[in-house]
Amino acid sequence: MITAERMAVVDRNAAALGVPQKQLMESSGNAVARAVREASEEGAQVALVCGRGNNGGDALVAARFLKDYDVTVHLLGRAETITTDIARENWDALQDAEFETQVVRDSADLALDDPDVVVDAMLGTGITGSLREPEATAARAINDSDALVVAVDVPSGVDANTGEAAAGAVEADHVVTFHDMKPGLESLKTEVTVADIGIPAAAETFVGPGDLTRLTRKSASHKGDHGEVLVVGGGPYTGAPALAAQAALRAGADLVRVACPNNVADEIQGYSENLIVRPFEGERFTPEAVDHVQSLAAEHDVTVLGPGLGDAQATLTAVSNFLAGFSGTAVVDADALQVVPEVETDADLLCTPHQGELRKMGGETSDDWREREGLVTEFAAEVGHTLLVKGAYDIVSDGETTRIGRTGNPGMTVGGTGDVLAGATGALACTQPLVDAAAIAAYVNGRAGDRVVDRQGYGLVATDLVDELPLALWGDDDE
Numbered sequence: 477m478i479t480a481e482r483m484a485v486v487d488r489n490a491a492a493l494g495v496p497q498k499q500l501m502e503s504s505g506n507a508v509a510r511a512v513r514e515a516s517e518e519g520a521q522v523a524l525v526c527g528r529g530n531n532g533g534d535a536l537v538a539a540r541f542l543k544d545y546d547v548t549v550h551l552l553g554r555a556e557t558i559t560t561d562i563a564r565e566n567w568d569a570l571q572d573a574e575f576e577t578q579v580v581r582d583s584a585d586l587a588l589d590d591p592d593v594v595v596d597a598m599l600g601t602g603i604t605g606s607l608r609e610p611e612a613t614a615a616r617a618i619n620d621s622d623a624l625v626v627a628v629d630v631p632s633g634v635d636a637n638t639g640e641a642a643a644g645a646v647e648a649d650h651v652v653t654f655h656d657m658k659p660g661l662e663s664l665k666t667e668v669t670v671a672d673i674g675i676p677a678a679a680e681t682f683v684g685p686g687d688l689t690r691l692t693r694k695s696a697s698h699k700g701d702h703g704e705v706l707v708v709g710g711g712p713y714t715g716a717p718a719l720a721a722q723a724a725l726r727a728g729a730d731l732v733r734v735a736c737p738n739n740v741a742d743e744i745q746g747y748s749e750n751l752i753v754r755p756f757e758g759e760r761f762t763p764e765a766v767d768h769v770q771s772l773a774a775e776h777d778v779t780v781l782g783p784g785l786g787d788a789q790a791t792l793t794a795v796s797n798f799l800a801g802f803s804g805t806a807v808v809d810a811d812a813l814q815v816v817p818e819v820e821t822d823a824d825l826l827c828t829p830h831q832g833e834l835r836k837m838g839g840e841t842s843d844d845w846r847e848r849e850g851l852v853t854e855f856a857a858e859v860g861h862t863l864l865v866k867g868a869y870d871i872v873s874d875g876e877t878t879r880i881g882r883t884g885n886p887g888m889t890v891g892g893t894g895d896v897l898a899g900a901t902g903a904l905a906c907t908q909p910l911v912d913a914a915a916i917a918a919y920v921n922g923r924a925g926d927r928v929v930d931r932q933g934y935g936l937v938a939t940d941l942v943d944e945l946p947l948a949l950w951g952d953d954d955e
């Protein structure tokens with residue numbers, strides 16, 4: 477089962493894996509033609525009713541696979557209004573090959589001419605709102621015809637995710653959807669074919685540029701919309717919480733505060749004017765500071781717990797007490813991780829261990845990433861939290877969904893890269909589901925490292941990563 481949004485991510489990831497969308501459209505169109513062939517006799521009269529997007533494009537491809545049928549293509553709108561290159565290229569190919577095509581400028585012009593089969597290729601996952609003209613009139617004509625109706629991807633007017641049908645939506649006899657079942661098709665009393673269109677499983681498993689399309693910003697945004705992160709860190713170390721906090725800002729959080737022992741507060745503030753420091757009493761995080769830190773955490777979307785806290789017994793007790801009384805969302809990293817399996821908490825945790833820390837948590841690991849994929853999925857289900865297990869291949873899982881990050885390079889073994897990853901994860905967890913936040917964070921942290929090493933060779937330091945995060949998130953490969 478896959479939603480329309482996830483389909484767009486997979487599409488883009490497939491293209492990054494060398495399977496461009498035009499190739500997918502060719503497979504989609506071929507699958508539509510196969511369904512027409514299975515539902516009618518050779519020589520049957522087929523009307524392909526095409527919208528101006530890729531849904532229409534699929535049928536423009538199907539026309540080429542129905543040579544032994546009496547096919548007419550009806551394009552709803554002028555060819556210049558076709559919205560995608562790949563649909564337009566397929567329209568031009570039909571023109572050059574002198575296929576029978578009708579351009580429907582006004583909905584009243586649509587003359588289906590009593591076909592045996594109508595292919596509804598007006599709207600698919602790109603629909604917004606209720607049916608507009610000329611699709612609305614065309615849908616009525618389709619529903620009033622005696623033809624067998626084959627819908628491309630989803631009946632026009634039906635929401636692929638919810639199954640909700642806009643007024644006047646097409647009533648199809650058969651739907652050909654692509655790659656995986658859509659949630660909205662389950663509730664339809666219509667026969668559905670799920671056609672494999674050659675998208676490699678890797679396009680779903682491995683995190684890719686398609687996952688970054690989930691990150692959008694509305695122009696009418698306000699401060700705080702993109703997240704407020706509290707980093708709880710520092711004590712023995714001061715660089716780690718500063719790296720995590722800077723990374724959270726660079727990964728898009730609007731406000732990042734650092735809760736740290738007061739004896740290192742000035743030092744941490746000294747790293748950057750971008751940081752807001754909230755000191756608590758003491759030289760390290762101890763149980764006496766837990767109440768204060770919990771009340772601070774309650775004012776933030778996500779807490780990043782761990783960077784630079786150290787592993788003194790008093791600190792581990794404080795981490796345990798904090799989590800026991802916390803019910804928000806927290807990224808847990810570094811020495812704090814060892815506490816997680818023992819503590820009962822209502823919090824949604826996103827743990828970011830490397831493989832050594834995973835073993836310390838009681839998890840198993842393997843050098844083979846495929847084996848590690850299964851082990852991490854099982855352990856995530858066992859601990860009941862989301863895991864991001866760092867390695868040459870990063871494994872992300874909440875026990876249900878498992879993703880793999882393949883970016884990064886040996887230059888990233890330098891100290892501090894884990895703090896940067898934890899901070900970036902915290903920022904993304906403000907606006908994304910935890911598995912997506914971890915998947916995207918792992919991908920962009922590694923991509924930032926790859927961009928730095930490509931530019932200047934090894935010798936990368938963690939602050940290079942922090943500065944590279946925005947381009948790794950928003951830039952194109954060749955930027």
Ligand SMILES: NC(=O)C1=CN([C@@H]2O[C@H](COP(=O)(O)OP(=O)(O)OC[C@H]3O[C@@H](n4cnc5c(N)ncnc54)[C@H](O)[C@@H]3O)[C@@H](O)[C@H]2O)[C@H](O)CC1
Binds near residue numbers: 530560609
């Ligand atoms: N991997 C895959 O699943 C593939 C799917 N394919 C097909 O692509 C469509 C989605 O195409 P897209 O261009 O994003 O959108 P649509 O064609 O569905 O519609 C956009 C089109 O329709 C106009 N429009 C939007 N809302 C309305 C409305 N309410 N009334 C009238 N017109 C509307 C909009 O202006 C655009 O012109 C997917 O469904 C599959 O069929 C790819 O072919 C291959 C891979």
Ligand SMILES: [K+]
Binds near residue numbers: 596
């Ligand atoms: K359709």
